[in-house]
Amino acid sequence: MFIHLGGEKIIRASELVAIFDLSIEKSSKISKQFVTYASKEKRVEVIGEEESKSLVVTQTKVYYSPISSMTLKKRAHQLLTN
Template sequence: MFIHLGGEKIIRASELIAIFDISIEKSSKISKQFLNHAVKERQVEVIGEEECKSLVVTKSTVYYSPISSTTLKKRAHHLLV
């Protein structure tokens, strides 16, 4: 099964680790450290040119998605149930 993250980006549901609202980027010291490390390791991908609303963490990449975390969680839930 696959999850559409926005733009032309689709991932396998089995690769999904977590979906977060973009606000976590600024609200937690640990999340800042995690994202800084991902940037240094070139494991970050911004989807499209629209404003990012969520972070999607997979086994190999962190995606900045223009789709809300609520919508992405619903999509993932439908696939995993």
């Protein structure tokens, strides 16, 4: 199964680790360090040109998605319950 993250980006549901609201980057020192490290390792990808609303963590990358974290969580939940 696949999850659409916005733009033309689709990931395998099995690769998904976590979905966060983008505000976590500002409110959590640890998450900010995590994203900084991922960026240095060139494992960060911004999807599309719209303003990012959520942070999607997979086994290999961190994505800035223009889709809200609630919408992405609903999509992931639908895949897991089917």
